[in-house]
Amino acid sequence: MIRHLVLFKLNEGVRRDDPRAVAGAEAFRELGGVIPELEFWECAWNIADRPIAYDFAINSAVADADALRRYLEHPAHQAAAAMWREFATWVIADYEF
Template structure:
């Protein structure tokens, strides 16, 4: 089992309430129905007031590294990454 974690920081001028952040969240929520390799999927906005905290979190699981790579290469994932790249900075990692 592979756990994939992505942490996002909004670029200057972006907030959780902004149209772009809300659209990104909606797109993330659709991915489990579009990519069958996803076993579990959690995503959401940070609700604390700590400026040092990350703004958005995605935690997903996959049966194998091959499934994770299939997810990475899926066109639906590519579209969401393009959206995220416009409004976020990110840090990520995979845990086995």
């Protein structure tokens, strides 16, 4: 199994209630029921208010590297990620467990 973690940081001046951020969060929430390669899916806004905290997180799992590639290339994932490019940056970690 591969764990796929993503942490998003909203760009300067963008708030969680920005319509783009609201739509982007909803687009990611929907992916769990849309992309068959996802064996585990959760995402949510961060509740920590520490200065180093990121704003939104995805925690997911897929069976193997091929499933991860199919997830990343899936049109629904591509569309959701494109939305976030307009108002955030992110970091990822993929590891086997």
